[in-house]
Amino acid sequence: MTEMTSDVTTATAIWQELRSGRPWPVEGPVAAVFRCADAGISSETVFGQSAGSLVDISTWGHTVDTSVLASIEYAVDALGVALVVVLGHDDCPAMRAALQAWKNAQLPDGAMRSAVENALLSVVRRGAAADCVASVTSAHIIDTATSLVQRLPALARKVDRHEVGIVCATVSPGTHDITVHATLGAVRTDDSVLERI
Numbered sequence: 001m002t003e004m005t006s007d008v009t010t011a012t013a014i015w016q017e018l019r020s021g022r023p024w025p026v027e028g029p030v031a032a033v034f035r036c037a038d039a040g041i042s043s044e045t046v047f048g049q050s051a052g053s054l055v056d057i058s059t060w061g062h063t064v065d066t067s068v069l070a071s072i073e074y075a076v077d078a079l080g081v082a083l084v085v086v087l088g089h090d091d092c093p094a095m096r097a098a099l100q101a102w103k104n105a106q107l108p109d110g111a112m113r114s115a116v117e118n119a120l121l122s123v124v125r126r127g128a129a130a131d132c133v134a135s136v137t138s139a140h141i142i143d144t145a146t147s148l149v150q151r152l153p154a155l156a157r158k159v160d161r162h163e164v165g166i167v168c169a170t171v172s173p174g175t176h177d178i179t180v181h182a183t184l185g186a187v188r189t190d191d192s193v194l195e196r197i
C-alpha cells in the first residue's frame, strides 16, 4: 500500500514537471509520449524537456501497430518509466481526414486508410459525436490509451499495480497549451479531467 502511494506520486510528479515545462532533473527517459506524427512539434519541445529525456514515439494519427507496442513495452518494462502520454493536437490533419471520411462515407486509398479507419473505429467504440475535429481527436486519444492497455499485458499489469499512469492529452502546437482529456492508472492531474478510464 505504501509502495502504491509512492508510485502514484512518481507518475503524478513527472506529469506535473512535464506540464510545467521544467526539465526533469533525473538523467534518462522519464516518460513515453505517443503522439501524432503530423503535429509538427516534438514531444521534447511540447514539454520543455532536453533531447533524450522522453521516449518519443510518433505515427500518423497515433495509430497503434506492433512497433508502437514494442516501443511502449520497452519504455515501461525495460526502462521503467512511470508515465505514458497519448498526445493528440489541435486541428490534426489525420483526424480531419477521418472526419471527412465519416461525412462522405468514403475511406482514402493507400496506407493512410488504416489510420483513418482506426480513428473512425475509436469514434464508434467511444460513442462520440463525429461532428468536429476536436471530438474525433478526443475520442481517438482515449481509445488509443485503452487499446495500449488491452494489447500490452506488461502495461496492464503495471497500471493495475499503480506503477504506471497514462494521460490522454492534446497540445495546441502554436501556444504549447495542453488539455487533459482522460487519465488511466496511477496519475492525478490538476485539470478537470473529462473522464477517468
Ligand SMILES: [Zn+2]
Pocket (backbone or CB within 6 Å): 036, 037, 038, 039, 061, 089, 092, 093, 094, 095
Ligand atoms: Zn495529427
